[in-house]
Amino acid sequence: MKLKSMDISATASASTIVFNALRKAIIEGQLEEGEPLRQDEIARLFNTSRIPVREAISRLQEQGLVRTQRYKGAVVAGLSPKETAEIFDLRALVEPEIIRDAVPRMSKELLAEAREKCAAFSSATDPMAYGDLNRDFHETLYSASELKFFQEIADNAIDRVERQIRAQLVMSNGMERAGREHFGILEACENGDADLASKLTRDHIQGAKASLLKHLKQD
Amino acid sequence: MKLKSMDISATASASTIVFNALRKAIIEGQLEEGEPLRQDEIARLFNTSRIPVREAISRLQEQGLVRTQRYKGAVVAGLSPKETAEIFDLRALVEPEIIRDAVPRMSKELLAEAREKCAAFSSATDPMAYGDLNRDFHETLYSASELKFFQEIADNAIDRVERQIRAQLVMSNGMERAGREHFGILEACENGDADLASKLTRDHIQGAKASLLKHLKQD
DNA sequence: ATATTGAATATTGGATCCAATCTGGTTTAT
DNA sequence: ATAAACCAGATTGGATCCAATATTCAATAT
Incomplete structure (x- = not known):
């Protein structure tokens, strides 16, 4: 047997x-x-x-x-504001490509899962969980992409600025704005509009960068 | 003392x-x-x-x-044709940004050095040296950029396909075409035309990718 | 003959020990 | 009093040894 x-x-x-x-x-x-x-x-x-x-x-x-x-x-390792900015620029270059590749490959089930995670993020109350829920949402969308090296790059870039992202989320408006932008990205994905999802992802990252750099004086 | x-x-x-x-x-x-x-x-x-x-x-x-x-x-580690293609796409995304950042920062001395290396590549006769001379030329131009994370990504991506690049260079036309394109990129840099240098770099990488994939049947 | 079992060998993962270097406080010379 | 020299503990880098697992191949059963 x-x-x-x-x-x-x-x-x-x-x-x-x-x-x-x-x-x-x-x-x-x-x-x-x-x-x-x-x-x-x-x-x-x-x-x-x-x-x-x-x-x-x-x-x-x-x-x-x-x-x-x-x-x-x-x-x-720590990052200077200049280095932090560069990492965000890298993300703003790579992640839109990932989501563009991912959109046409997203199943109904994946989109449902993403919608749940989007909602979970928006309704989160524990600041300790913000970072995980945020990352969870984005990675769910990215997981449909077949660009594994792009994802490696994005993962590592996000790792390096994860602390700053968490700080940015607890800043005034951080959660509210991110939540709104998440819904926009999700909607574009659901509509199969890869170009829009890609553009909104870039805006999302560059917005986070701008918001963050305002709070980092020295260089 | x-x-x-x-x-x-x-x-x-x-x-x-x-x-x-x-x-x-x-x-x-x-x-x-x-x-x-x-x-x-x-x-x-x-x-x-x-x-x-x-x-x-x-x-x-x-x-x-x-x-x-x-x-x-x-x-x-080896790469499937699909993985190889993805690495080249990554390079085609990142390296144009590096050179765009580098062009306004290139000193006369650096450009002279790049011109020497460009000539050295074009007049090379030893196939064993093709890869090093090629990389040496590109890295010289990239070195003027301050985007160190972008450069990290590019270095690693090039590492992973270095063998294929070497193979592509010894293929018919490989050196001739690369040499021509190098001169174009260099000229754009000397003229301070960052956009053109960026575009030519992207074309250079995508051309290498296409030429390479023609010779990789299976997936 | 083929497939399965099992022992011998090869290879990796980890623990312990030693050597090289750094760190901080103390001593000493001026 | 100040600054160089120096000694003792702390910490890292590396060598050697042992344990866990894989691989190979001979022995055996069907």
Whole structure:
């Protein structure tokens, strides 16, 4: 008798677990900019040795989420206002292309799911959840696209400014404006208007950039 | 007596040396697609232990240059024709923006250097050097741009298709056409015409993509 | 002959130990 | 008092060793 193939979900390696946990902690702002990542301390936290921690850190460095100096260790990477602006410009270039590719591939089910997430975002009351709900909505729409490298770029770019996005959402009008723009993007998707969805996505990102930069004085 | 601060050029760590060497070997095609990277073998090659090798491999994985499977190791990543096409589309989106940003920042010296490299490319006779000379020309122009994240994206994208670019250059007309287009781009830069330089860069990339895809049957 | 089992080998993932470098406070010379 | 020299702890980079898993191939059963 033959058994089903079962796929034991491949319990991730320690280095991957540490990598994901640190990445999450960084983009959610639980670890502040400039805060040093002590290998020993992290290893104890995860009940492992420093080896998988070092692998995780080197991957985070490759993603630009931490900076390391030889014999001095890694610190959470911060962004200058100029760098933040550049990341938003990159997003404003790439993400409209993703959604343009995605629109003709969106199923009824996906659009229904997106509508739910759009509503969940607009009715959210816990500021801690704003960031996740926002990202959840956008990624749902993007997931219909087959442009996986574009999505990699967008994911990484969003990672790098996730903290600023969260800050922007709790600013006055942040949630209200984002919610309105989300509905507009969603509607364009439902109407199959890829060009409009693309344009609204670009406006959404550039609006967030402008709103954010107003609050960042120095350079 | 005090010594000059001397900056011993920070003799890179072993893991960085291995990372750079492997990256170079992969993008130059010395390691073929699907070829497994044996930690032990690489460690012996560089007279180190497997620890820095593993760090190097995890960084290469993060860059998409290798794929790894748990307990099975890493293999050099290959690209399907569809993936190759997507990378070229990404380049065609990002690199025109880089050169648009770069043109108004190009000094006389930089333009002279670019002209030399353009000529060096056109008069090259060694097919082994085509790839380096091509990249050298483009990176010289791009280096005037202040968009460092855009450049990161472009660098990584070029890394991933470097082998195909080299193949395309040795194909009939490859060098001749590229050389002609390089001169066009350079001229636009010298004339300070950022829009034209941007457009020609996009055409250059899309032309390379088209020429390449004609030779890739399956998907 | 073919397919399955199982042991030997190869290879990766991780832990522990050592060496190299950094950091901070203390000492010492002027 | 100030600044250079220096010593001790902290921290990172790397080597060696062990455990977990994969792969290969011979032995066996059908």
